[in-house]
Amino acid sequence: MTSLRILVPIKRAIDYAVRPRVNAAQTAVETAGVRHSMNPFDEISVEEAVLLREKHSPKTVEDIVAVSIGPPKTVEALRTAMAIGCDRSVHVEIPEKADMLEPLQAAKILKQVVDREKPNLIIMGKQSIDDDFSQTGQMLAGLLGWGQAYGASEISVDGDTLTVKREVEGGTDVVKGKLPMVVMADLRLNTPRFATLPNIMKAKKKKIDKLKLEDFKERAENRLKTLKVAEPPTRQGGGKVENVDGLISKLKELGAL
Amino acid sequence: MMQSAGCRTLRLVQLPCATLRATRRARSTRSVSTRALQNSRRPLSNSVSRSFSTQPSRCYAASKEVKFTVDNYPNVKRDARFSQLTREDVDHFKGILSSPSSVVYAEDDASELEGFNTDWVRKYRGKSQLVLKPKTVEEVSEILKYCSKRNLAVVPQGGNTGLVGGSVPVFDEIVVSLSSMNSIRSFDEVSGVLVCDAGVILESADSYLRERNHIFPLDLGAKGSCHVGGNVSTNAGGLRLLRYGSLHGTVLGVEAVLPDGTILNDLQTLRKNNTGFDLKQVFIGSEGTIGIITGISILCPRRSNAVHTAYFGLTSFSQVKKAFIKAKRDLGEILSAFELMDGLTQDLYHTATKKPYPLDSRYPFHILIETSGSNADHDMAKLEAFLEQVMGEEIVADGTLAQDKSQAEELWKWREGLPEACAHWGGTYKYDVSVPLNEFYTLVEDCRKRFEEAGLVGGTTNESKPVVGVVGWGHMGDSNLHLNVPVRWYDKQVEKLLEPWVYEWIQKRKGSISAEHGLGFAKRDYVQYSRDATALEIMRRVKKTFDPQGIMNPYKYIPMDA
Numbered sequence: 001m002t003s004l005r006i007l008v009p010i011k012r013a014i015d016y017a018v019r020p021r022v023n024a025a026q027t028a029v030e031t032a033g034v035r036h037s038m039n040p041f042d043e044i045s046v047e048e049a050v051l052l053r054e055k056h057s058p059k060t061v062e063d064i065v066a067v068s069i070g071p072p073k074t075v076e077a078l079r080t081a082m083a084i085g086c087d088r089s090v091h092v093e094i095p096e097k098a099d100m101l102e103p104l105q106a107a108k109i110l111k112q113v114v115d116r117e118k119p120n121l122i123i124m125g126k127q128s129i130d131d132d133f134s135q136t137g138q139m140l141a142g143l144l145g146w147g148q149a150y151g152a153s154e155i156s157v158d159g160d161t162l163t164v165k166r167e168v169e170g171g172t173d174v175v176k177g178k179l180p181m182v183v184m185a186d187l188r189l190n191t192p193r194f195a196t197l198p199n200i201m202k203a204k205k206k207k208i209d210k211l212k213l214e215d216f217k218e219r220a221e222n223r224l225k226t227l228k229v230a231e232p233p234t235r236q237g238g239g240k241v242e243n244v245d246g247l248i249s250k251l252k253e254l255g256a257l
Numbered sequence: 258m259m260q261s262a263g264c265r266t267l268r269l270v271q272l273p274c275a276t277l278r279a280t281r282r283a284r285s286t287r288s289v290s291t292r293a294l295q296n297s298r299r300p301l302s303n304s305v306s307r308s309f310s311t312q313p314s315r316c317y318a319a320s321k322e323v324k325f326t327v328d329n330y331p332n333v334k335r336d337a338r339f340s341q342l343t344r345e346d347v348d349h350f351k352g353i354l355s356s357p358s359s360v361v362y363a364e365d366d367a368s369e370l371e372g373f374n375t376d377w378v379r380k381y382r383g384k385s386q387l388v389l390k391p392k393t394v395e396e397v398s399e400i401l402k403y404c405s406k407r408n409l410a411v412v413p414q415g416g417n418t419g420l421v422g423g424s425v426p427v428f429d430e431i432v433v434s435l436s437s438m439n440s441i442r443s444f445d446e447v448s449g450v451l452v453c454d455a456g457v458i459l460e461s462a463d464s465y466l467r468e469r470n471h472i473f474p475l476d477l478g479a480k481g482s483c484h485v486g487g488n489v490s491t492n493a494g495g496l497r498l499l500r501y502g503s504l505h506g507t508v509l510g511v512e513a514v515l516p517d518g519t520i521l522n523d524l525q526t527l528r529k530n531n532t533g534f535d536l537k538q539v540f541i542g543s544e545g546t547i548g549i550i551t552g553i554s555i556l557c558p559r560r561s562n563a564v565h566t567a568y569f570g571l572t573s574f575s576q577v578k579k580a581f582i583k584a585k586r587d588l589g590e591i592l593s594a595f596e597l598m599d600g601l602t603q604d605l606y607h608t609a610t611k612k613p614y615p616l617d618s619r620y621p622f623h624i625l626i627e628t629s630g631s632n633a634d635h636d637m638a639k640l641e642a643f644l645e646q647v648m649g650e651e652i653v654a655d656g657t658l659a660q661d662k663s664q665a666e667e668l669w670k671w672r673e674g675l676p677e678a679c680a681h682w683g684g685t686y687k688y689d690v691s692v693p694l695n696e697f698y699t700l701v702e703d704c705r706k707r708f709e710e711a712g713l714v715g716g717t718t719n720e721s722k723p724v725v726g727v728v729g730w731g732h733m734g735d736s737n738l739h740l741n742v743p744v745r746w747y748d749k750q751v752e753k754l755l756e757p758w759v760y761e762w763i764q765k766r767k768g769s770i771s772a773e774h775g776l777g778f779a780k781r782d783y784v785q786y787s788r789d790a791t792a793l794e795i796m797r798r799v800k801k802t803f804d805p806q807g808i809m810n811p812y813k814y815i816p817m818d819a
Contacts (some may be wrong), residue, residue: 017662033562035633037661072489194568194615194657194664197648242357 002160002179003062006049007119008086009110009140010042010068010256012077013130022229029130029229038249040078041125043084043184047192048155049083049123056157067113069106071096075208083195083205090117090209092216100131105138105220113218114144119180121162126151126184137184151186277406300501310650322411323375323382326427326778329747335428336811339410342386346376350389352398359437359715361388373432375478376425377418379684379748381778383426385412390437394512394520394551400433401549402518411516413545415487416458419689420676423491423544423777427812435486438551441465450509451524455486472560475499478673486550492542494773496673499734500593500629501558504541511537512552516804526554539799544775545810561593561629563636566665567644569656570620575696577622579652581694584626587643591636594627595734596672599701602728604819605743606674606718610679616655622698625672626654626735675730679743682717682725686742686751688759691769694736700762701729701740705753708742715745723748737772760786778813803807 014020015035023030046066066081066089068074073131078089078232086099090113095103101109114122127134141148149164153172156163166173167188195203213219241247251257285305327333328615347362354360361369363386374383391397404411417424426432442452449471453462459480464475475488477495487493489511492504501507510525540550556650571577577597584592600621607614630636642657647653659665679685692700707726708714715722723744731738740759744751760770764786771780771787785793796815800807807817 015662035562035662036565038615040661040663043661083660191613194668195660196616197567197569197644197653197656197658200658201645201648 002120004060004065004121004157004179005117005119006052006061006065006121006123007114007117008042008045008049008064008066008081009113009124009136010046010066010077010081011039011067011125011128011130012036012070013039013072013128016040016129019124026228026230027226034079036073036076037127038080039128039130041127041129041185042077043080043125043192044187044189045123045125046081046084046086046188046208048152048185051172051190051191052155052157060157063119065117065119067110067117068092069101069109070094071098078094078208079200079203080195082206083200084193085199088207088209090211092211092213094213099222102220102224103133103135103139106136107143108218108220109213109216110136110140111143112218113248114140121179122146122182123155124182124184126186137182138217140183144180144182146180146182148182148184149175149177150184152183153186155183155186155189167185189237198239278796290548294805301762314795323338323379326381326383326422333812335778336410336807338408338806339430339808339811340408342409342431346403346682347387348408349403350387350400352395353403354389354699355392358388358722359392359396361390361639373414373417373434374425378420378422378424378687381409381422381427381513383412384429385426385432386429388432388434390434392437394438394514395436397433397514397517397549397551398520399698401516404808405806408454408808410811411549412810413490413549415456415484415490416479416482418483419487419491419777420689421771421779423775423810423813425488427778430811433549435484435549435551438759439484440494442552444469444471445526446471448526448528449559450551450554451557451558452524452526453485454552455489455550456484457486459483459485459488466557467560470560471557473557474507474555475504478676484684485553485555489541489553489555490543490545490550491775492773494732494735496594496596496732498773500530504555505538507707508537508541508553508554509552509556510554511540513540513548513550515548516806518811521548526550528556539803542741544773544777544814546800547809549809559709561565561631563628563630563633564593564665565628565636565640566659566668567640567656568615568659568668568671569624569626569647569653570616570618571622571624571653572620574622576652577624577698577733578694579620580624580647583643583652587630587646588626588639589697591628591630591639592626592734593629594625595732596625596730597697597733598623598625598672598675598730599728601726602675602678602730602741605681605717605726605728606671606678609678610674612670615657615671618655620654623671625668672730675728675739675741679725679728679741682743683745684743686747686755687774687817688740688755688770689709689772689774690738690740690763691736691772692738692763693766694733696766697731697733697736697738700738701727703762704740704742704759706753707758708751711750711754712750713751713754723751735772744811746767757783757786763787777816781813781816784815 009070015037018035020029039088049064066078066086068078069092071094074091078091092109124137151166152164153167154165160179161176163176165185167186304384309625338574351360363370373388389400391400412426412430414424414432414434436453437569438456440454444451446469462485475495477493479725489504489508510523512524513521584595600619603623628636628640659668708724708727713724714724717725723746725743729738760783763770768784769787776784793815
């Protein structure tokens with residue numbers, strides 16, 4: 001069996017259970033003092049990489065590396081990834097106040113990380129829940145010239161062949177491909193485990209390679225300009241009618257009848 | 258969307274993203290939306306598996322008919338001084354209440370009365386013919402004025418999530434439900450004082466405060482249904498009493514209607530006010546026996562923006578005590594919950610929900626620790642020091658630290674979901690007691706031995722025995738233990754083994770037979786195990802002062818004849 005070297009790109013985003021608020025200047029979502037955690041799709045990707053190691057004979061999965069591009073606190077998400085079971089990680093640090101990278105920029109940097117780490121399988125979330133682009137994985141596969149499987153709900157490895165079940169409109173699509181490959185995880189792929197305390201402690205001692213944006217030769221510039229960020233209109237509460245006649249006249253009033 | 262199986266798959270495929278988005282937008286029902294995400298991760302075949310929401314669901318034993326309280330307790334007799342409800346009475350109430358939907362009468366719609374007559378534990382069921390849902394304090398006043406004139410008995414009812422049968426009628430008492438009085442009246446962001454109607458649901462009040470960076474100083478498993486007025490009138494304790502203290506300290510004022518219709522407007526918003534008797538204190542924990550609370554004012558602390566949750570497995574109760582001492586020492590000012598769950602509770606929850614255990618191995622004891630503070634980095638440093646100590650000294654055998662909010666909510670379910678998990682097999686005998694920490698868990702062990710010796714324990718599989726097991730969990734931080742005996746059916750044999758044995762056990766240790774659930778119907782005749790004759794006599798005098806006719810929530814709370 002081909003040995004697997006898995007790279008898991010992750011992102012630290014506002015915790016999905018937190019209600020995001022728009023900042024006073026209406027230029028962005030408020031992030032200061034707001035709980036952040038690993039993007040849920042990425043957590044699933046980390047879990048899947050660790051599951052692959054557990055499922056196959058020892059040594060099949062040689063190395064699991066988490067990589068993230070983000071401000072200094074991104075280290076927390078990398079520690080979580082290593083507590084779940086990644087062996088080490090790479091942190092591409094960007095300044096605290098810097099703009100979020102657009103997919104092409106992220107993909108170009110990730111490509112150079114791939115050149116450096118030489119993985120043969122990339123498992124990453126199909127999208128991050130903050131900017132919701134859902135493009136980075138596809139661009140990365142394109143830049144690398146690798147095969148890709150988007151929206152994975154099941155992954156199985158046989159030699160150097162990967163079989164991926166994808167959730168598509170109307171049912172399930174099964175694709176097969178040869179390594180190297182980029183797989184983008186969907187929600188139903190697995191349920192991430194709770195990191196145990198001993199593993200959380202061990203994760204503190206695992207290695208994090210620090211890189212800076214300037215270390216990367218090929219870069220793209222952000223091309224989008226944010227004009228304004230606003231809350232969606234608040235939902236109007238429903239009303240109660242006393243009886244059937246009331247309902248009918250209300251429907252007529254709204255032009256539904 | 259409804260013709261073919263293909264469409265169903267389509268909907269499911271789209272669900273995950275839609276759910277995430279919906280979750281981020283509407284955070285008002287926090288655990289429900291977390292569930293949605295969790296469910297959407299599961300394969301289709303599991304999507305019908307039971308999910309626990311914060312709403313106390315009645316689905317578990319819904320097929321079994323609940324017996325009338327009067328049939329179960331034939332020695333309790335209807336007080337002949339009370340009048341019988343007549344059609345004229347109902348017409349009068351229809352006249353004084355502004356909305357026709359405020360009057361639910363058995364002869365018009367019997368089915369709607371069922372939920373008001375049956376309690377959440379499905380142990381008590383009354384025969385009330387009438388439910389009134391006033392919308393204003395004046396309407397409550399009109400109702401009680403009429404009831405005292407006619408000598409009609411009344412049961413005030415909030416979310417009906419009580420565990421001692423205090424919120425449902427025993428005979429034909431009129432149910433006055435506060436569910437239509439559910440407005441927030443005011444909130445002062447500077448002082449943190451919230452004034453609201455009694456019928457506001459605890460979770461709604463908390464969501465309202467969350468938007469304003471504050472927190473309701475009370476949290477409990479039934480938050481999705483219980484009313485804040487009910488919380489105050491039963492002096493509910495809950496999960497965060499350790500941090501925010503009892504309602505006797507946080508409630509600043511109440512608005513209440515006395516049995517004769519008098520409106521007591523004591524809705525103070527002052528923190529300090531030494532001018533005469535502190536009347537609100539009599540209402541806090543009075544369980545609807547001296548009047549109906551219609552509004553409250555309460556001091557709400559600022560919400561902590563850094564909350565961490567950890568869950569541990571331990572091998573013995575002496576290790577639990579050591580962990581508690583360490584937590585108080587290392588986490589002192591940020592500790593907001595210290596909850597104990599024994600091993601069997603976790604097994605029951607696992608069996609009832611089919612969820613995977615949070616830890617790989619099974620342990621006889623589990624604790625759940627929560628810290629709340631203002632600075633995540635500082636709190637994390639404290640928590641890590643604590644974790645290193647308890648792991649290093651092998652006080653805890655294993656554990657996990659929630660990495661995000663949804664994991665924290667998931668871990669909390671292994672504590673908050675226990676009442677429902679216990680009800681899974683049919684019903685539960687519940688004891689909510691205060692016990693000195695030294696013998697905190699001995700009660701469960703002694704009780705378990707008693708049932709095993711009697712040969713009544715069938716575990717989760719042997720359906721010929723009434724008892725599923727004897728379990729314990731509780732607010733260790735407040736010395737408050739919940740002893741639970743989940744059963745397949747309520748059984749006199751089981752009852753005889755429990756009572757008065759439990760109460761005598763508690764009395765010997767100078768504990769309380771009701772730490773936070775109250776007395777209600779279930780514990781009226783046992784109150785003397787915790788309070789002496791003089792105290793009870795003075796309570797009776799208080800009751801008679803407010804309610805000379807005895808129409809408010811009769812047959813409950815304390816015995817009226819010495």
